[in-house]
Amino acid sequence: MQLFSAPPLERATPLFGTLVRIRVEACSHDHAMEASSKAISAMARVHRLMSFHDPESELSDLNRSAHRKPIRVSEETAAVVAEAINFARLSDGVFDPTVAPAATRAGTLPRPDGAPAPSPGANWKDVEVDRESMTVRFRRALWLDLGGIAKGYAVDVAAGILRHEGVPQACVDAGGDLRVFGPAAETVALDPGPGASRAARAARILNGSLASSGSAGPIGDQRALAVHFDAGRRRLAPRRFVTVRAERCLVADALTKVVLARGRAAGRLLEQLGASAAICSPALRWSTCGARSDD
Amino acid sequence: MRSNRPAWLLPLAVVAPASEAHATVYLSIEQAQAAIFPGATFSPRPKVLTPAQVKEIQKRSGQRVLSPRLLAWRASTGGWLIADRVIGKHEFITFAVGIDDSGAVKGVEVLEYRESYGGEIRGAAWRRQFAGKRLNPQLKLGAGIRNISGATLSSKHITDGVRRLLATHAVVLGPAA
Numbered sequence: 001m002q003l004f005s006a007p008p009l010e011r012a013t014p015l016f017g018t019l020v021r022i023r024v025e026a027c028s029h030d031h032a033m034e035a036s037s038k039a040i041s042a043m044a045r046v047h048r049l050m051s052f053h054d055p056e057s058e059l060s061d062l063n064r065s066a067h068r069k070p071i072r073v074s075e076e077t078a079a080v081v082a083e084a085i086n087f088a089r090l091s092d093g094v095f096d097p098t099v100a101p102a103a104t105r106a107g108t109l110p111r112p113d114g115a116p117a118p119s120p121g122a123n124w125k126d127v128e129v130d131r132e133s134m135t136v137r138f139r140r141a142l143w144l145d146l147g148g149i150a151k152g153y154a155v156d157v158a159a160g161i162l163r164h165e166g167v168p169q170a171c172v173d174a175g176g177d178l179r180v181f182g183p184a185a186e187t188v189a190l191d192p193g194p195g196a197s198r199a200a201r202a203a204r205i206l207n208g209s210l211a212s213s214g215s216a217g218p219i220g221d222q223r224a225l226a227v228h229f230d231a232g233r234r235r236l237a238p239r240r241f242v243t244v245r246a247e248r249c250l251v252a253d254a255l256t257k258v259v260l261a262r263g264r265a266a267g268r269l270l271e272q273l274g275a276s277a278a279i280c281s282p283a284l285r286w287s288t289c290g291a292r293s294d295d
Numbered sequence: 296m297r298s299n300r301p302a303w304l305l306p307l308a309v310v311a312p313a314s315e316a317h318a319t320v321y322l323s324i325e326q327a328q329a330a331i332f333p334g335a336t337f338s339p340r341p342k343v344l345t346p347a348q349v350k351e352i353q354k355r356s357g358q359r360v361l362s363p364r365l366l367a368w369r370a371s372t373g374g375w376l377i378a379d380r381v382i383g384k385h386e387f388i389t390f391a392v393g394i395d396d397s398g399a400v401k402g403v404e405v406l407e408y409r410e411s412y413g414g415e416i417r418g419a420a421w422r423r424q425f426a427g428k429r430l431n432p433q434l435k436l437g438a439g440i441r442n443i444s445g446a447t448l449s450s451k452h453i454t455d456g457v458r459r460l461l462a463t464h465a466v467v468l469g470p471a472a
Binding site: 010011012013014015017018019021033037040171173175176177178186187188189190191200201202203204205210211212243245276278286288290291292 | 301302303304305306307319321322326329330333402403404405408442443444450451453454457
């Protein structure tokens, strides 16, 4: 069948501070272009809405004003804020989307333009989302950063669009946070960082997602901002590298932070969410925890 | 290591650091044109920047202009497509930017991404494709490892390049030019 001899279409564009790559297989070139264009537009929209750096984003609007009054946001932003707060609750604050001030002090995140100084001690419990009225309110001034979760959400949105457009096989990869669907499995190399090639592993993903985080990345590496701090604003003990497999990329993305902070103690939460993790220690030894997956 | 390791975690053969360059080709210029400006036709309008223009672009963007040659196309539906390249620490990237007539970015497409060195895992992964059959019978030759989790590909140089091309558009192609 000519359809399946069509070469895969692969596109790449800069978003979320990384290179987003979409590969679409087993459909005609025109179909692949149209579907991937819709997926990229949707990811760019998530980026615009939820960027911490962009003063025009809805997130920046929240950081400037949500401590004064409820701020109306898009359905997408309300959904991601709600998910972020849910993960904070599930992880007892180990995943906390309000740790931006600590990251700003450490110089890994710029100070947001025009946002008031955060209240000392403000945390995720001060964030209220009303999914009915699509509003977000902060009980105290704080800086919300969706960097630990929005990228995974965008990957899920893009994969959903490709599937809706009738694409049979695809991989959406936002700098190593990726989602795969279709009859063929995707094999992904796991890179624990410079000088650690002997610890490299591979992951085989069939209809699911994978996300990785490392606390020992190269200098200037921005990939694990919120990860560097726990709920007590302390720098985390070095787990060199973790990879989480889950159905949704948002879940995998958020859980990498929890596993990086808690190691195998995060196993129960992973199991509860149908996710599993592989952890590489600074001595380059691997261990695993969470649900057993059978693919 | 717990004995019930998840089935998705596989060993990866470790090889000596790769010395060969690894390139991924994404879209051609024509495909990038069609992706960013659907339905438009394009007329090439290559230009050579004057030293004064180069100076002004560098001043506005804070980025160094690598070449005075500007590869630009005018879209029939309005707007411009510019193709350019950036050189990072470990990579060489060609890309295309679509800019509408208001001077806003309409889309960015990477055309080719070439890692000059440093592809430690990439090299291992690249070779693994051909050993994949031994690793796992379900791996198909040529359909093996194309993604790496953990090694974030650099996008900073591309976003810097986009900023430079926005300045180039304003200085050379825009209504005020």
